[in-house]
Amino acid sequence: MAVAVETNEKFTAYAHPERLVSTAWLAEALASGATADGSLVVVESDEDVLLYETGHIPGAVKIDWHTDLNDEVTRDYIDGADFAALAAAKGISRDSTVVIYGDKSNWWAAYALWVFTLFGHEDVRLLDGGRDKWIAEGRGLTTDKTEAAPGEYPVVERNDAPIRAFKEDVLAHLGKPLIDVRSPEEYTGVRTHMPAYPEEGALRGGHIPTAASVPWARAAAEDGTYRSRPELEAIYLDEAGLTAGDDVVAYCRIGERSSHTWFALKYLLGFDSVRNYDGSWTEWGNAVRVPIVKGAERGEVPGSN
Amino acid sequence: MTTYKLPAALAEIVEDFQALDEPERLQLLLEFSRSLPPLPERLKDHPELLEQVVECQSPLFLTVEAEKHDDGDRVRLYFQAPPEAPTTRGFASVLFDGLDGLTAEEILAVPDDMPHQLGLTRAITPLRMRGMTAMLGRIKRKVAGGLRAIEPTA
Numbered sequence: 001m002a003v004a005v006e007t008n009e010k011f012t013a014y015a016h017p018e019r020l021v022s023t024a025w026l027a028e029a030l031a032s033g034a035t036a037d038g039s040l041v042v043v044e045s046d047e048d049v050l051l052y053e054t055g056h057i058p059g060a061v062k063i064d065w066h067t068d069l070n071d072e073v074t075r076d077y078i079d080g081a082d083f084a085a086l087a088a089a090k091g092i093s094r095d096s097t098v099v100i101y102g103d104k105s106n107w108w109a110a111y112a113l114w115v116f117t118l119f120g121h122e123d124v125r126l127l128d129g130g131r132d133k134w135i136a137e138g139r140g141l142t143t144d145k146t147e148a149a150p151g152e153y154p155v156v157e158r159n160d161a162p163i164r165a166f167k168e169d170v171l172a173h174l175g176k177p178l179i180d181v182r183s184p185e186e187y188t189g190v191r192t193h194m195p196a197y198p199e200e201g202a203l204r205g206g207h208i209p210t211a212a213s214v215p216w217a218r219a220a221a222e223d224g225t226y227r228s229r230p231e232l233e234a235i236y237l238d239e240a241g242l243t244a245g246d247d248v249v250a251y252c253r254i255g256e257r258s259s260h261t262w263f264a265l266k267y268l269l270g271f272d273s274v275r276n277y278d279g280s281w282t283e284w285g286n287a288v289r290v291p292i293v294k295g296a297e298r299g300e301v302p303g304s305n
Numbered sequence: 306m307t308t309y310k311l312p313a314a315l316a317e318i319v320e321d322f323q324a325l326d327e328p329e330r331l332q333l334l335l336e337f338s339r340s341l342p343p344l345p346e347r348l349k350d351h352p353e354l355l356e357q358v359v360e361c362q363s364p365l366f367l368t369v370e371a372e373k374h375d376d377g378d379r380v381r382l383y384f385q386a387p388p389e390a391p392t393t394r395g396f397a398s399v400l401f402d403g404l405d406g407l408t409a410e411e412i413l414a415v416p417d418d419m420p421h422q423l424g425l426t427r428a429i430t431p432l433r434m435r436g437m438t439a440m441l442g443r444i445k446r447k448v449a450g451g452l453r454a455i456e457p458t459a
Binding site for chain 2: 047048049050051053054066067072103
């Protein structure tokens with residue numbers, strides 16, 4: 001059974017307001033006891049694997065993007081059986097409302113939400129502003145262990161095609177809109193990893209031909225919440241040149257930052273076809289015989305003129 | 306796994322980690338993150354004396370000094386990392402507890418892959434372990450390159 005959707009002026013303007021909740025909404029839902037019967041499950045997903053343990057929203061469970069959602073052997077996500085086991089262990093049933101939040105403007109939370117969506121989990125929402133906003137508002141954290149009553153989760157095989165792009169898909173997509181959400185230094189090829197982040201071993205620096213550069217954080221306001229619909233439209237439509245109905249692929253370095261943008265395009269601006277290319281630059285930058293463009297210009301699809 | 310090349314304090318920490326199962330190892334790393342000492346006052350207002358280890362996931366700054374003693378220099382380590390980066394703080398704290406006050410020779414003899422002996426690679430992921438390896442590497446490079454000398458504090 002799902003929990004009622006939040007309505008407020010900011011969210012109403014978005015294409016899918018049911019995908020966001022505010023900190024005030026969550027605080028009220030927690031106070032009303034919605035987590036007690038598993039109808040609402042709050043999930044924290046952070047970059048730092050120990051941050052949850054230093055204090056989390058009362059009743060929240062932890063899902064780690066790397067240790068829980070990635071397959072250890074293949075460069076892929078876990079399969080349907082593993083996801084069912086993970087969800088059930090966290091107290092999540094197929095009809096639970098799942099609210100995900102995390103550090104760094106929900107960047108990893110959006111990634112977890114995207115993986116939940118690969119498995120077709122129907123009601124999964126982001127806490128607008130994430131962990132930092134919750135703390136900034138003086139709302140409580142706890143180190144108490146969350147005891148989740150096991151959920152009932154069926155084995156559902158992932159359906160990657162609608163929201164996930166592989167390298168071959170991107171090659172076939174060339175000529176249609178691409179959004180590169182990495183830093184300008186990564187886009188131009190000055191560097192192959194984020195400033196102040198580990199080098200992940202891309203052999204070439206640059207971007208996929210024709211990709212528009214829109215660093216992911218531009219979609220977030222100072223308090224970590226998503227920008228309003230008019231602000232997002234100014235960035236992605238007016239500046240980057242997307243038009244309604246476009247088929248869009250977003251990418252970054254390993255697919256996490258672009259999940260944040262994928263969410264904005266898919267649910268806030270309402271593009272039906274948005275895929276996240278999770279292989280991203282660590283794959284494209286190293287792949288044999290795929291074209292790249294260096295420098296600040298978007299460049300052209302090879303062989304197009 | 307042999308740890309015979311490690312200095313005593315570091316060897317003891319490695320043994321403590323290895324004696325635990327995986328979830329408990331994470332808990333121990335969390336405890337280390339809480340015990341990382343703050344920078345001394347004389348370094349707090351001098352960011353130019355610290356350098357950033359960019360391979361870490363979160364901002365980590367460190368500096369290394371040689372403390373003069375009659376029986377030779379002792380290497381002193383100082384770290385700074387924000388509270389919202391417990392993993393990075395935990396790594397720094399392990400290195401502080403295991404290496405602070407040793408001689409340059411002892412620190413240079415620590416194997417570069419020492420972080421992997423903690424048995425955290427699976428629980429933390431190789432990507433995240435790289436930050437600690439980078440921290441150790443930076444400390445060793447600084448020690449090998451010659452250190453700023455300081456007098457012992459009373």
